[in-house]
Amino acid sequence: MDLRFSEAEIAFRDEVRNFINDNLPADIRAKVRRQVHLERPEIDAWQKILFRRGWGAPGWPVEHGGTGWSVVQRHIFEEETAALDCPPQSPFGLSMVGPVIYTFGSEAQKGHYLPRIVSAEDWWCQGYSEPGSGSDLASLRTRAVVDGEDYIVNGHKIWTTQAQFADWMFCLVRTDFEVKQQEGISFLLIDMKSPGIEVRPIITIDEGHSVNEVFLDNVRVPRRNLIGREGKGWTYAKFLLGNERTGIAQVGGSKRRLRRLKEIARAEHVDGRPLIDEPSFRERLAQVEIELMALEYTNLRFLADAASGRPLGPETSVLKIRGSEIGQRISELAVEALGHYALPYELPREGMNEPPVGPEHGEGLVGTYLYGRAYTIYGGSNEIQRNIIAKMVLGL
Amino acid sequence: MDFDYSDEQRQLKDGVERFVRERYQFDQWKKIAASESGMSEENWRQMAELGWLAVSLPEAHGGLGGGAVETMIIMEGFGRGLVLEPYLSTVILGATLLARGAPEALQAELLPKIGEGRLKLALAIAEHQGRYNFADVALSARAEGSGYVLAGQKCVVLDAPQADKIIVSARTGGGAREAQGISLFLVDRAARGLHLRAYRTLDRRRAADLAFDNVRVDAASLIGGRDRGHGLLSEAIDHGIAAVAAEAVGAMQCLHDATNDYLKTRKQFGVPIGSFQVLQHRMVDMHIALEQARSLALMVNMKLDGPAGERARAAAAAKVQIGQSARFVGQQAVQLHGGMGMTDELTVGHYKKRLMMIDVLFGNAEHHRRRFAEMEGAEAA
Ligand SMILES: Cc1cc2nc3c(=O)[nH]c(=O)nc-3n(C[C@H](O)[C@H](O)[C@H](O)COP(=O)(O)OP(=O)(O)OC[C@H]3O[C@@H](n4cnc5c(N)ncnc54)[C@H](O)[C@@H]3O)c2cc1C
Ligand SMILES: Cc1cc2nc3c(=O)[nH]c(=O)nc-3n(C[C@H](O)[C@H](O)[C@H](O)COP(=O)(O)OP(=O)(O)OC[C@H]3O[C@@H](n4cnc5c(N)ncnc54)[C@H](O)[C@@H]3O)c2cc1C
Numbered sequence: 188m189d190l191r192f193s194e195a196e197i198a199f200r201d202e203v204r205n206f207i208n209d210n211l212p213a214d215i216r217a218k219v220r221r222q223v224h225l226e227r228p229e230i231d232a233w234q235k236i237l238f239r240r241g242w243g244a245p246g247w248p249v250e251h252g253g254t255g256w257s258v259v260q261r262h263i264f265e266e267e268t269a270a271l272d273c274p275p276q277s278p279f280g281l282s283m284v285g286p287v288i289y290t291f292g293s294e295a296q297k298g299h300y301l302p303r304i305v306s307a308e309d310w311w312c313q314g315y316s317e318p319g320s321g322s323d324l325a326s327l328r329t330r331a332v333v334d335g336e337d338y339i340v341n342g343h344k345i346w347t348t349q350a351q352f353a354d355w356m357f358c359l360v361r362t363d364f365e366v367k368q369q370e371g372i373s374f375l376l377i378d379m380k381s382p383g384i385e386v387r388p389i390i391t392i393d394e395g396h397s398v399n400e401v402f403l404d405n406v407r408v409p410r411r412n413l414i415g416r417e418g419k420g421w422t423y424a425k426f427l428l429g430n431e432r433t434g435i436a437q438v439g440g441s442k443r444r445l446r447r448l449k450e451i452a453r454a455e456h457v458d459g460r461p462l463i464d465e466p467s468f469r470e471r472l473a474q475v476e477i478e479l480m481a482l483e484y485t486n487l488r489f490l491a492d493a494a495s496g497r498p499l500g501p502e503t504s505v506l507k508i509r510g511s512e513i514g515q516r517i518s519e520l521a522v523e524a525l526g527h528y529a530l531p532y533e534l535p536r537e538g539m540n541e542p543p544v545g546p547e548h549g550e551g552l553v554g555t556y557l558y559g560r561a562y563t564i565y566g567g568s569n570e571i572q573r574n575i576i577a578k579m580v581l582g583l
Numbered sequence: 584m585d586f587d588y589s590d591e592q593r594q595l596k597d598g599v600e601r602f603v604r605e606r607y608q609f610d611q612w613k614k615i616a617a618s619e620s621g622m623s624e625e626n627w628r629q630m631a632e633l634g635w636l637a638v639s640l641p642e643a644h645g646g647l648g649g650g651a652v653e654t655m656i657i658m659e660g661f662g663r664g665l666v667l668e669p670y671l672s673t674v675i676l677g678a679t680l681l682a683r684g685a686p687e688a689l690q691a692e693l694l695p696k697i698g699e700g701r702l703k704l705a706l707a708i709a710e711h712q713g714r715y716n717f718a719d720v721a722l723s724a725r726a727e728g729s730g731y732v733l734a735g736q737k738c739v740v741l742d743a744p745q746a747d748k749i750i751v752s753a754r755t756g757g758g759a760r761e762a763q764g765i766s767l768f769l770v771d772r773a774a775r776g777l778h779l780r781a782y783r784t785l786d787r788r789r790a791a792d793l794a795f796d797n798v799r800v801d802a803a804s805l806i807g808g809r810d811r812g813h814g815l816l817s818e819a820i821d822h823g824i825a826a827v828a829a830e831a832v833g834a835m836q837c838l839h840d841a842t843n844d845y846l847k848t849r850k851q852f853g854v855p856i857g858s859f860q861v862l863q864h865r866m867v868d869m870h871i872a873l874e875q876a877r878s879l880a881l882m883v884n885m886k887l888d889g890p891a892g893e894r895a896r897a898a899a900a901a902k903v904q905i906g907q908s909a910r911f912v913g914q915q916a917v918q919l920h921g922g923m924g925m926t927d928e929l930t931v932g933h934y935k936k937r938l939m940m941i942d943v944l945f946g947n948a949e950h951h952r953r954r955f956a957e958m959e960g961a962e963a964a
Contacts (some may be wrong), residue, residue, distance in 0.1 A: 321921050323851040346916050346922045359797040391925045392932030396794070398925075457714050458760060465948060522939075523947065526714045530943055532785040544792060545738075546711075553785060557932075560917045561925050568921065570861055 196259055203267045210236050211273055219272040221553035222446070224395060227310065227352045233274045234307035243305035251289045251297065251454050252305045258494040262487065267438025270352040278434060279311040279349065280304035284357040287423050291415040300355075300376070303461045314358035314377070314401060321346075322571050323361070325368045325421065329403060329478070331360040331375060331409065338362075338375065340406040346565070350386045350399040353379050357369065359424055362417050374420035376412040383407070393557035394534055428567065431505055435566070436486040436510040441479050444517045448472070451524045451548045462524055482509045501579040504572035507530055511562035511569060518556040525549045584829040586881075589906065592652055598633060599660030607664035609930055615667050618788035620745045622668045627827045631700030636674055638815025641682055644694035651884040655829040659880075662833025665930075665937055667788060669703055669742035670918050675826045677704030679819045680750055684807030689769070705746035705772075707737040707793055708816065715946030717752065717820065718762045718813055724753035724797060731755070733768065736794055741944075743791040744781040751795070756810045767812040786872050786937045818891070821898040821946050825887055827941045828880035828901045829910050834934045834941075838916040841931060842866065845920055854914040862919060876908035892958070899955040910937035 215229050237243050242460040243505065245264050247253020255263065285304050288296055320327040325451065331343025340360055350356065356377045363371035377384070383406040389398045414423055452463035452472065462468055488504045521531045528545035532553060543550055563569040587612035588596065606626055615623045624759060630636050638653045640646025647653075660671060679696050696702035714718025721800055722735025733753055739890065744751060749770050757764020759802040770777060779791040807815040846857030856862055886894050913935035924931050929930035942948060 287674055315927075316922070319850075321851060322856075323853075382873065392927055392936070394927060398922075404882040455714070456712050459712075467953065521957075523949065527709050527711070527943060529792065530739050530784045530940060531782045533782050541780075544780065547740065557936075558925075561922075563918060564921055564925065566708075568918075570859070573861070 192259070192263075196263060199260055200263045200267060201487060203264055204271070206240060206242075207267060208270045209541065210240075210394050211271065216272045219274055221547075222444075222447075222555050224551075224554075225274050230277055231307040234276060234388060239277070243307075244285065245276075246282065247301075247305075248287060251285075251301050251540070258490045265395050265434070265439045266442070269443045272443070275440070277310060277349070279313055279353070279357075280309065282378075282430065282434055283313060283359075283427050283485060284311050284355075287357070287414060287427050289524065290426065290427045291419075291423055293411075296376075296414070302324060307387040308350045308355045310349065310352050312350045312353035312356045312379075312401075314347055314350075316346045317343060319343050322568060324424070327359055327361060327372065329358070329360045331365070331373060331408070332363050334407075336410055338408045338410060338413070340377065340408055342403050342404045344400075344401040344403070347386075347399045347401045348397055348565075350379070350389065350401050351396070355379060356401065357414075361421050362420075366418070367420040367455050370418050372420035372424070373417050374406055374414040374423045376399070376414065377403075377406065377408050378412075381406050381408065384447065391558060392556040392560070394532075395554065397558075403416075423458070429499060435503060436482055436506040437514055438479065438483045438486055438510070441510070441517055443481075444514070444521070445472075445476060445479065447548075448517055448524065451521060453524060454546065454548055455524055468520075468524070471520060474522065475513060478509070478516075481514050482506070482513060485509070501576045504567075506568050506576045507574050508564060508576075513561050515556075515559050518552065518559045521552045522556045529553055588652070588656075592639075592656060595653060596656050596660070599635075599657055599664075602629070602633070602661055602728060603664030603666070607666060612667070612933075614881040618936060621783070621787065621789040622745060626666075627668050627700050627703075630668065630670070630696065633798050634698075635670075636700055636949060637698030639674065640694050641690075642700050644682070644690055644785055645698045646694065651825065651887050654826055655880070655884045658826045658829035659833040659836075660816065660832035662937075663836075665786075665933060666730075668949045669947070670744065670825055671703070671830075672706060672742040673697060673702070673704045676706045676819050676823050677748075677750060679707070679822045680806055681769075683818065684767065684812075684815045685769070686803065689803065693777065703742070703792065704744045705740055705743040705749045706819070707740040707743065707749050707751040709738050709740070711738045713760075713886040715950040717816060718765065719760045720752050720754045720765050721759065722751065722753045722770065724755045726755070726764055726846075727799075729806075730799055731768065733770070733795040733798040733800065736792065737905060738792050739784075739790050740793055741784075741790045742766075742787065743772065743779060743793060744789045748772060749777075749793070750806065751793075752812060754856070761929060764810045765813045765816070766809050767806040767816060768800050769806055770798060770800055773956055774798050774800070784940065786933070786940045795809055806832050814891075816963045817895065821883070821894050824898040824945050825883045828876070828883055828905045831938055832848055832873070832877050832880045833904045833939050835876060835909060835912045835951060838912050838931060838934050839869055839873050841929075842869065842916045842919050845923075849921075856919075867914050872908035873910045876905050879904040884956050892953065896955065896958055899958065902946065902951040905952070909942060910948075913938045 188466045215233060242254055244253040244254055245261050249255035281304060285301060289447060290301050317327050317329060331338040358375045358377050359372055360375050361371050362373040383404040385402040387400045388396045389400060390396055411514055414439055453461050455462040457465045484504055489499060493499045528549050531544040634647055635657055637646045638649040642648040681693055693702055708717050710721055724731040724733050749772055750770050751770055752765055753768055754764055755766040775795040778794040781791040783789050843866060846862055847855050849856050881902040883897040886897040914930050917935060920931055923929060
């Protein structure tokens with residue numbers, strides 16, 4: 188047992204660090220630091236830079252255009268990119284559908300879709316949830332019926348993140364209504380430009396637009412866009428959820444936000460002293476940092492398990508629960524640190540040339556807090572994650 | 584002890600509920616919140632007609648001489664409706680200060696106007712460096728001729744953009760953060776040298792940062808005596824705390840009820856989600872949090888006219904309890920609504936944001952916990 192990095196790993200870390208410092212555009216970096224919402228072109232720009240370096244898909248095997256990195260290397264990469272304010276890579280292609288395609292897809296599907304994900308040509312969105320099927324995903328009712336060489340898809344997806352930008356949607360549909368719920372589900376790749384698709388925005392409590400409703404009205408989807416076998420979609424969907432592993436704990440992102448929180452607590456004052464010197468605030472800051480530390484090492488332990496071939500199951504739920512709770516806690520403290528300046532709330536508007544109200548370090552924090560209430564809801568709510576762990580712990 | 588309302592108070596409660604039902608449906612709220620001024624003059628007139636703007640004013644100046652219970656009833660109802668008009672700033676904070684500190688002539692001039700809905704006020708007491716310590720006043724008032732010249736900044740002054748006059752705390756003596764040496768002045772919003780940077784807040788109300796660039800006021804606009812504004816201000820703040828505590832209870836009650844309904848109607852896995860015990864217990868914890876908050880909201884309102892020490896202790900305790908309960912109830916209401924709780928189209932998020940706002944007003948739960956502990960320390964010593 189040794190918790191230190193090897194010399195090769197340290198060299199790798201320096202290489203990543205130097206690459207980022209030399210190649211991350213300053214304007215993008217500044218936006219990430221200020222937690223300003225990024226648009227697709229900015230995220231694409233960074234993805235293309237990584238792609239040209241051969242780092243477009245850190246988690247993928249080499250034969251599919253990935254890096255083939257070890258677990259430790261991936262961890263280092265995640266740490267460094269977060270620490271140096273790189274935009275997050277869009278997860279829907281890289282962490283979600285990509286691995287499904289290279290694990291269960293046909294050669295033709297692999298050849299077509301994977302390179303386009305890594306090079307940021309295609310953006311994906313995840314069409315799982317429906318109005319009646321959230322936590323109970325297996326009850327989904329969007330149906331796909333075979334018609335010659337196509338499926339005809341009808342249904343209503345909801346909470347579809349980034350559907351307004353996406354080129355493709357990976358979608359769970361019901362192809363068989365006769366069998367047990369889980370066995371009638373199939374996994375389809377749907378071109379978002381297909382006739383019959385309508386995307387309607389949902390505005391969230393932060394007043395931002397990142398989720399949508401997607402209506403599918405007699406949408407024709409070629410049968411060759413089916414992943415694997417009909418009726419096996421649930422298996423692929425579960426594989427996908429389990430495969431979000433590395434990112435799910437959000438350790439890197441939380442560390443970055445914690446650092447920013449400390450900067451704010453040094454700049455804000457109480458009775459003439461920096462807020463960070465105020466004992467009760469400082470102790471709560473220490474508490475969340477300790478929890479994050481525990482999560483970081485839990486994450487590393489689980490990843491090492493996975494790397495040595497022990498399959499991860501409910502462990503990922505532990506990471507999801509703690510990662511989301513810690514993320515929420517940090518943003519809550521950040522809002523608290525702002526004091527009165529947590530209250531002004533004006534969205535950046537086109538042509539607005541006045542500087543934002545209040546200190547610059549407050550920008551975006553309240554919106555992040557509000558949107559962050561969803562961390563414990565999406566990707567399987569924390570209640571559902573606890574149910575999953577309960578089964579393991581209690582051996583139910 | 585008597586926790587029951589009188590007949591008049593029950594009528595008032597019905598009246599406030601009717602007002603909210605008729606004028607503050609969610610769609611109506613959205614329209615008012617999105618309007619230029621962020622309030623409705625029509626509603627303000629209606630409140631005047633119903634006597635609500637005069638309810639707590641002294642009878643000598645056209646008031647109805649009502650007490651804390653009446654204010655509590657009104658504020659709790661306003662909490663349910665997310666009512667946007669500047670009642671807190673004008674009737675609770677502004678009128679309390681004027682009625683207790685303004686020279687008789689000024690009272691006679693202004694208080695009736697408040698009751699009639701012809702005068703709106705705002706209270707400018709926060710400065711960025713001072714955080715929640717309202718004795719941390721750097722804005723200066725220098726005596727000059729027969730009046731004073733004000734110079735400095737105030738931050739996040741609620742309802743300032745639509746106020747006719749603003750009451751501002753300024754330093755006329757004493758050192759930084761000393762309670763002695765703070766004076767209160769009544770200033771015209773349109774006064775020369777007073778610059779407003781107006782904006783919207785988290786809960787879609789209006790506020791402004793204020794810059795006083797040598798604003799001249801005459802001595803008659805001094806409220807509560809020179810250098811002696813802090814005691815009066817503390818009293819007004821405690822009135823403010825009592826009012827927002829009642830308002831928060833109204834808002835929490837709505838979140839509680841909405842979540843309770845949702846647990847019974849939303850089905851997953853073929854059953855109402857309220858059949859899952861973990862959600863039942865969460866709902867119960869929300870219920871307990873609300874009951875605890877209601878109790879201290881009641882207590883602080885009942886102690887407003889008692890001895891200052893007791894009043895301050897009650898206010899600090901209530902602010903802590905309200906802040907904690909509101910955080911839990913707000914967060915869990917969103918959580919138990921799942922994705923629906925995240926949408927702007929439900930009232931849930933708007934109540935949550937109003938409650939976040941209330942936590943910051945007059946100092947958050949952390950601030951008042953410290954204040955409470957310090958009072959405890961002072962008592963023991
Ligand atoms: C910001 C955001 C982004 C999202 N992005 C996507 C996306 O890109 N693609 C996609 O497909 N979906 C997405 N979702 C949907 C998300 O996965 C669902 O919201 C989530 O699965 C919960 O489903 P629901 O909203 O229907 O809530 P419900 O399932 O109705 O849950 C309501 C409440 O009941 C609880 N509950 C439900 N069942 C149980 C149980 N058995 N035991 C205990 N408690 C229970 C839940 O935990 C929750 O608190 C997103 C959601 C949000 C908020
Ligand atoms: C100091 C002491 C004094 C007592 N005095 C008296 C007395 O004077 N008279 C008397 O009659 N009894 C008395 N009791 C007994 C007491 O009422 C029981 O201990 C209590 O009812 C719990 O029963 P149990 O110990 O069998 O635990 P169990 O009922 O077996 O419970 C074990 C655990 O499971 C939980 N649990 C059980 N059912 C559920 C459920 N449906 N949902 C969720 N959680 C559940 C419980 O909360 C507990 O945590 C006393 C007990 C103690 C410890």
